[in-house]
Amino acid sequence: MTYVFGPVSSRRLGQSLGVDLLPSKSCTWNCLYCQLGKTKKFVAKRQEFFPREEILEEIRQALALNTNLDWITFVGSGETMLYKGIGWLVVEVKKLTTIPVAVITNGSLLYLPEVRKELFQADAVLPSLNAGSEALHDQICRPVSGLTFQQHVEGLVAFRREYKGRLWVEVMLLGGINDTDAALNDLANVLEEIHPDMVHLVLPTRPAPEQEIRLPSQERLEQAIAMLSRVAVVINPLKGNMDLRHAPDMLEAITAIVSRHPVQRRELHKAIADCFSGESDKADEVMRGFFATGRFTLVEHNGEPYWVMQQGEKSGFNS
């Protein structure tokens, strides 16, 4: 499949079918920590990159194959709201199924009323807020020219006022960058203006090709949870597990996931072993075979090996 991947399992969204609407990697930001590497299409102009009917047809097929889904999640190789027509897709998907729909976005385009409107029918929206000051926002998110921190915050505040679904703000906590008391205090103040239903803390557990990013210490993580909890319920960033048991083609399913983000070798091994009643030796053998295809390579991050796509390997996108 070109646009649909997974299901991927996570603590926050359970079994989630991913839908990626973008050519790799198209974004309004070029985040320090981005696991997809440097932004290739650094834009703020929205467009219908691929025909919406084609995407809907793939979702329809995936729904027929996967019966145990908790969410359908629009997320992908860049900023989801750059896809003009996502609102139509959300509405059409909801006609096909009662499975709730989530949209993961950096939120940078929410200052535009037409963008906010496209999200009204989603059951949950997860925008990013990584800093409570312009200087830190610019340092971490590195937005395309013309997008400002003030616009970002105003967009989030306006969206909260208008949107009736669940608003879960994601905060990426970076060791030594936005985990100081001053940075967390600024963040809490801005979050207070926004009134999210929850704050999801996320950690840079996957390698960022652009530069080495540090995890926050346990003490800083606990401090972040304590300080942001004054605003909303904070979800502690525990990792979910990958589930490949229902994948019609395991190699293709892994390729689709690894092409969107690096995957810890340990996590992959467990997911493959789960397909063979927990047989570790069988998982080793399968992994050796998949690795021998030349599609993947290994990188190390915080002492852990990860599978990433081999340079030059197509990631399954049309462009």
Ligand code: SF4
């Ligand atoms: S918003 Fe997401 S896709 Fe865009 S640069 Fe940041 S982390 Fe990467």
